[in-house]
Amino acid sequence: xxxxxxxxxxxxxxxxxxxxxxxxxxxxxxxxxxxxxxxxxxxxxxxxxxxxxxxxxxxxxxxxxxxxxxxxxxxxxxxxxxxxxxxxxxxxxxxxxxxxxxxxxxxxxxxxxxxxxxxxxxxxxxxxxxxxxxxxxxxxxxxxxxxxxxxxxxxxxxxxxxxxxxxxxxxxxxxxxxxxxxxxxxxxxxxxxxxxxxxxxxxxxxxxxxxxxxxxxxxxxxxxxxxxxxxxxxxxxxxxxxxxxxxxxxxxxxxxxxxxxxxxxxxxxxxxxxxxxxxxxxxxxxxxxxxxxxxxxxxxxxxxxxxxxxxxxxxx
Amino acid sequence: xxxxxxxxxxxxxxxxxxxxxxxxxxxxxxxxxxxxxxxxxxxxxxxxxxxxxxxxxxxxxxxxxxxxxxxxxxxxxxxxxxxxxxxxxxxxxxxxxxxxxxxxxxxxxxxxxxxxxxxxxxxxxxxxxxxxxxxxxxxxxxxxxxxxxxxxxxxxxxxxxxxxxxxxxxxxxxxxxxxxxxxxxxxxxxxxxxxxxxxxxxxxxxxxxxxxxxx
Numbered sequence: 001x002x003x004x005x006x007x008x009x010x011x012x013x014x015x016x017x018x019x020x021x022x023x024x025x026x027x028x029x030x031x032x033x034x035x036x037x038x039x040x041x042x043x044x045x046x047x048x049x050x051x052x053x054x055x056x057x058x059x060x061x062x063x064x065x066x067x068x069x070x071x072x073x074x075x076x077x078x079x080x081x082x083x084x085x086x087x088x089x090x091x092x093x094x095x096x097x098x099x100x101x102x103x104x105x106x107x108x109x110x111x112x113x114x115x116x117x118x119x120x121x122x123x124x125x126x127x128x129x130x131x132x133x134x135x136x137x138x139x140x141x142x143x144x145x146x147x148x149x150x151x152x153x154x155x156x157x158x159x160x161x162x163x164x165x166x167x168x169x170x171x172x173x174x175x176x177x178x179x180x181x182x183x184x185x186x187x188x189x190x191x192x193x194x195x196x197x198x199x200x201x202x203x204x205x206x207x208x209x210x211x212x213x214x215x216x217x218x219x220x221x222x223x224x225x226x227x228x229x230x231x232x233x234x235x236x237x238x239x240x241x242x243x244x245x246x247x248x249x250x251x252x253x254x255x256x257x258x259x260x261x262x263x264x265x266x267x268x269x270x271x272x273x274x275x276x277x278x279x280x281x282x283x284x285x286x287x288x289x290x291x292x293x294x295x296x297x298x299x300x301x302x303x304x305x306x307x308x309x310x311x312x313x314x315x316x
Numbered sequence: 317x318x319x320x321x322x323x324x325x326x327x328x329x330x331x332x333x334x335x336x337x338x339x340x341x342x343x344x345x346x347x348x349x350x351x352x353x354x355x356x357x358x359x360x361x362x363x364x365x366x367x368x369x370x371x372x373x374x375x376x377x378x379x380x381x382x383x384x385x386x387x388x389x390x391x392x393x394x395x396x397x398x399x400x401x402x403x404x405x406x407x408x409x410x411x412x413x414x415x416x417x418x419x420x421x422x423x424x425x426x427x428x429x430x431x432x433x434x435x436x437x438x439x440x441x442x443x444x445x446x447x448x449x450x451x452x453x454x455x456x457x458x459x460x461x462x463x464x465x466x467x468x469x470x471x472x473x474x475x476x477x478x479x480x481x482x483x484x485x486x487x488x489x490x491x492x493x494x495x496x497x498x499x500x501x502x503x504x505x506x507x508x509x510x511x512x513x514x515x516x517x518x519x520x521x522x523x524x525x526x527x528x529x530x531x
Contacts, residue, residue, distance in 0.1 A: 087492040093483045100488040
């Protein structure tokens with residue numbers, strides 16, 4: 001067993017301990033506070049914990065399977081997210097070719113570019129080439145009704161669900177001196193900090209939440225949840241410095257940026273949901289909603305984290 | 317052998333349908349059951365019965381047969397295989413022009429399937445809806461089946477979004493999330509006229525058009 005795998009297993013073990021703890025709390029709440037499963041919040045909590053077990057298991061398997069496993073997993077997540085996003089857009093038949101291409105051409109090409117590590121192309125393929133080509137494909141069909149709205153929606157869908165999400169596996173391509181072969185731990189760091197930030201915001205919000213931070217966007221986000229969640233996720237990130245090349249201070253600062261971007265990612269994606277009059281992006285992950293409900297914070301923090309690490313630590 | 321291949325292909329079609337549409341069955345005022353039923357749904361795409369079939373529990377699929385146009389499903393060897401061996405469709409010859417020409421006994425063929433204990437998937441509009449209206453006028457078939465088989469439950473079904481996945485004239489699907497909503501079963505009331513019954517059945521279908529469940 002390599003030392004990367006040892007570190008991976010340590011982190012996965014730590015998460016398993018947290019999940020066992022969460023499952024016990026959920027069990028106790030159902031047993032002693034709301035016997036008979038009458039409380040919706042407690043039922044939802046238990047559903048969320050159960051879904052977390054599944055997600056952690058899947059992610060762990062991908063991490064242990066290595067580079068291909070991680071890339072394929074995130075490509076599938078992108079596909080599911082893009083499917084949810086497209087469902088809520090106003091597309092018309094004239095957009096059909098452009099949209100089909102985002103699923104069956106743009107998405108695979110982006111992940112293949114990540115796979116072969118062609119940084120110069122995967123960082124501009126969507127923002128430059130797809131940005132210009134997709135509106136051309138739509139324009140050729142000649143339907144001008146809400147043209148700008150439709151094209152902008154397609155751009156947003158691809159940027160959020162494919163471009164941004166693909167920056168998670170792109171972390172595997174960074175070349176950090178003295179960190180060779182350990183890049184998967186960068187993904188672990190990002191995902192653990194951003195998801196724990198979401199979870200801790202939820203926990204702090206449920207325990208102390210009084211003042212709503214953005215009542216028109218998200219009824220469940222509170223100032224107390226935000227401050228408590230970001231502060232504790234930042235601390236947690238600092239404590240994980242030993243799996244990163246950043247040192248304790250660097251890990252803390254990066255964790256802070258990740259948690260902050262994750263929070264605002266959740267807020268932006270909530271604004272879109274309110275605009276479209278839906279509560280969740282989908283129903284795929286029981287208790288959580290759709291893939292985008294779970295990925296919104298990761299998607300917003302991944303590209304920023306990627307570039308900060310690249311400028312600060314990477315050779316490429 | 318053909319049966320096994322048919323089952324395997326059926327399974328592949330279900331996986332593909334789930335991948336493209338992440339289809340979710342919503343049962344409103346009704347539960348899946350092996351009771352004999354006629355599911356009647358809106359018809360916007362060739363994939364309609366595939367989605368209904370996909371959302372049914374596996375053990376109900378084999379006894380639930382789509383009613384489909386014979387000229388379409390006999391047009392090629394591939395379609396014949398899918399129609400007969402995968403979905404076990406009840407094939408109906410469409411009457412030739414003029415449209416009111418005496419066609420073969422469609423009701424008789426469907427009745428035969430019901431008498432052997434199978435459930436049916438039926439599209440009461442008679443053909444795919446390519447108009448901007450959500451639902452076209454119904455043909456009389458549903459009424460006549462309800463008369464002939466009062467014991468069978470008539471289940472309204474609404475398929476949402478599939479027309480956006482594969483609009484007429486396109487052949488590559490755009491993956492978006494679809495839902496199939498099943499509503500409370502209807503029966504023909506004593507002495508109910510054809511028009512009144514069809515209007516009631518139509519309203520029951522349109523009532524299922526909720527894209528978002530209450531939060």
